[in-house]
Amino acid sequence: MNIPLKTYWTLLARHIQPQMARFWLLTVLLLSSIGLQVVNPQIVRQFIDAAQAGAAIDSLLASALLFLGVALIQQIVTVSATYVGENVAWTATNQLRAELADHCLHLDMTFHNNTSPGQLIERIDGDVAELSNFFSQLVIRVVGNIILLVGVLAVLAVEDWRLGIAFTVFAIVALLLLNQVRSLAVPYQKQLRAAVADLFGFLEERLTGTEDIRSSGAVDFVLRELYQFSYVILGHWRNVQTRFLILRLTGGLLLTLANVIAIVSGYTLFRSGLITLGTVYLIIQYTNVMGRPIRELTQQTENLQNIGAATERLAELRSNTSSIEDGPGARLPDGPLALDFEHVSFSYVEGEPVLKDIRLNLTPGTTLGILGRTGSGKTTLARLVLRLYDPSEGYVSLGGIDIRQLTLSALRQRVAIVTQDVQLFEASVRDNLTFFDRSIPDDRIRAVIDELELADWYRTLPHGLDTELETGGRGLSAGEGQLLAFTRVFLRDPGLVILDEASSRLDPATEARIERAIDKLLHNRTAIIIAHRLSTVHRAHEIAILDRGMLIEHGHREGLASDPTSRFHHLLQTGLEEVLA
Numbered sequence: 160m161n162i163p164l165k166t167y168w169t170l171l172a173r174h175i176q177p178q179m180a181r182f183w184l185l186t187v188l189l190l191s192s193i194g195l196q197v198v199n200p201q202i203v204r205q206f207i208d209a210a211q212a213g214a215a216i217d218s219l220l221a222s223a224l225l226f227l228g229v230a231l232i233q234q235i236v237t238v239s240a241t242y243v244g245e246n247v248a249w250t251a252t253n254q255l256r257a258e259l260a261d262h263c264l265h266l267d268m269t270f271h272n273n274t275s276p277g278q279l280i281e282r283i284d285g286d287v288a289e290l291s292n293f294f295s296q297l298v299i300r301v302v303g304n305i306i307l308l309v310g311v312l313a314v315l316a317v318e319d320w321r322l323g324i325a326f327t328v329f330a331i332v333a334l335l336l337l338n339q340v341r342s343l344a345v346p347y348q349k350q351l352r353a354a355v356a357d358l359f360g361f362l363e364e365r366l367t368g369t370e371d372i373r374s375s376g377a378v379d380f381v382l383r384e385l386y387q388f389s390y391v392i393l394g395h396w397r398n399v400q401t402r403f404l405i406l407r408l409t410g411g412l413l414l415t416l417a418n419v420i421a422i423v424s425g426y427t428l429f430r431s432g433l434i435t436l437g438t439v440y441l442i443i444q445y446t447n448v449m450g451r452p453i454r455e456l457t458q459q460t461e462n463l464q465n466i467g468a469a470t471e472r473l474a475e476l477r478s479n480t481s482s483i484e485d486g487p488g489a490r491l492p493d494g495p496l497a498l499d500f501e502h503v504s505f506s507y508v509e510g511e512p513v514l515k516d517i518r519l520n521l522t523p524g525t526t527l528g529i530l531g532r533t534g535s536g537k538t539t540l541a542r543l544v545l546r547l548y549d550p551s552e553g554y555v556s557l558g559g560i561d562i563r564q565l566t567l568s569a570l571r572q573r574v575a576i577v578t579q580d581v582q583l584f585e586a587s588v589r590d591n592l593t594f595f596d597r598s599i600p601d602d603r604i605r606a607v608i609d610e611l612e613l614a615d616w617y618r619t620l621p622h623g624l625d626t627e628l629e630t631g632g633r634g635l636s637a638g639e640g641q642l643l644a645f646t647r648v649f650l651r652d653p654g655l656v657i658l659d660e661a662s663s664r665l666d667p668a669t670e671a672r673i674e675r676a677i678d679k680l681l682h683n684r685t686a687i688i689i690a691h692r693l694s695t696v697h698r699a700h701e702i703a704i705l706d707r708g709m710l711i712e713h714g715h716r717e718g719l720a721s722d723p724t725s726r727f728h729h730l731l732q733t734g735l736e737e738v739l740a
């Protein structure tokens with residue numbers, strides 16, 4: 160973990176800058192709370208010495224009140240410091256979380272395919288939480304504790320130089336020793352963290368598969384696995400806690416030892432008349448005050464190490480850049496868009512081409528039906544149009560413009576894709592349909608809902624457009640899910656629509672509704688239908704057949720259908736399901 164100190168400072172500075180005033184307030188509060196710890200023992204010392212010298216009750220009362228006052232202020236300062244510290248930390252870390260989430264959302268699909276959601280959560284939330292301590296107080300506290308420790312040692316040295324030397328030696332030995340003991344726990348803590356991460360990965364995967372797990376009766380098996388994960392975690396946890404116990408015991412022993420030194424030396428100096436009784440109290444009290452910075456500094460070196468690791472991982476995450484970037488921002492023509500694939504080749508994995516030299520030209524308003532076996536590259540073709548990936552060779556153009564010349568948002572505004580699994584979010588119906596675009600008026604949403612024959616469904620919603628949908632669209636039928644996805648497309652009014660058609664069969668009534676909706680959807684738009692059923696292909700003007708990444712047939716549907724040598728003709732004879740299964 161060799162992060163240059165500068166990295167910490169840049170990170171700190173960037174997130175503290177916008178809240179500089181609050182940060183200075185926090186610095187003042189924390190340093191005052193530390194400073195006040197030094198003041199109070201001085202008051203008590205004066206009180207003791209004055210009382211012993213037989214001072215008037217009034218002056219004694221005054222020092223007692225002063226003591227109470229300072230103690231009260233100390234509490235108020237401490238509470239305020241915590242309050243302001245939390246504020247600074249949350250503001251900084253929320254900003255960081257938002258930045259990271261934004262960064263990840265803009266990374267290309269290759270990154271997301273290689274990174275599980277669990278890992279991302281751990282990065283964006285876990286690592287950032289680790290940093291929160293750093294943003295709020297760590298730096299100030301480390302500095303404050305060093306000042307406090309040096310200050311106390313200096314005051315002791317002023318009282319008597321021998322005390323100064325004795326306690327300085329003690330402080331150094333204590334710091335070294337505690338640091339040694341503390342590092343005992345580090346490897347076990349790493350194991351613990353790794354085990355917890357494994358558990359999260361496991362939970363994420365199993366929870367996503369709940370339906371399959373239940374239906375296959377594997378619940379007991381999964382619970383057993385869960386038990387095993389917990390068992391491993393327990394083992395590491397025990398190891399970590401044992402080390403912490405050793406650490407706490409060592410701390411306790413050191414403090415006792417310091418007290419013994421304080422009492423013995425105080426007593427000796429007092430006996431030889433070198434110091435007053437009040438000073439003896441002062442020495443003992445300062446010894447205890449000293450315990451805290453020593454303990455905290457040990458803890459803080461560890462925090463710094465964790466923060467180092469988190470910073471490193473976050474820097475790594477940030478260093479991932481998307482290979483898919485905005486173009487200079489050419490303008491697309493309005494209305495239906497022409498689509499051209501010009502000698503497009505593509506591979507997800509180097510050396511394993513998924514699409515090979517595809518040439519396809521669609522004039523505006525044409526509907527193209529694509530047929531091909533599973534794995535022939537149909538969905539990949541659609542992904543290239545949306546620039547979820549860029550071709551390795553050749554290019555895709557839309558409305559006569561190479562899509563790399565467009566901004567991603569302009570491109571995705573004009574191209575809509577409806578895939579087999581409709582993603583619905585835990586949000587209102589309105590937000591689900593408009594993708595959180597508040598500029599679309601409710602009337603328009605309701606009109607589209609009517610047009611797509613979803614009015615009956617809409618009437619069942621208790622709060623109309625404000626009704627909250629459940630994650631994953633539970634409570635919606637497959638057909639309704641599809642129709643909602645179509646609604647989204649209508650609201651955006653794109654110039655090119657891609658349907659990656661659902662292969663599951665629906666009941667005839669729903670099927671008919673969907674067919675009518677598709678008719679409306681394709682009207683006056685260029686369209687690609689990735690078809691799993693021949694019924695959908697009947698509306699296509701052109702047909703393309705993909706086989707292992709190659710375009711093996713392309714032509715007008717009617718022409719191909721009537722040509723007995725064409726593959727399409729053959730498909731019509733034998734039925735799609737049998738051939739393409």
Ligand SMILES: Nc1ncnc2c1ncn2[C@@H]1O[C@H](COP(=O)(O)OP(=O)(O)O)[C@@H](O)[C@H]1O
Nearest residue numbers: 272507513531532533534535536537538539540
């Ligand atoms: N994200 C991915 N990473 C690596 N390979 C992929 C990925 N997605 C699809 N493939 C592979 O690319 C080929 C084409 O897949 P796809 O376009 O989904 O076919 P289709 O939609 O025709 O069934 C398949 O061999 C598939 O395994």
Ligand SMILES: [Mg+2]
Nearest residue numbers: 537538539659
């Ligand atoms: Mg597919």
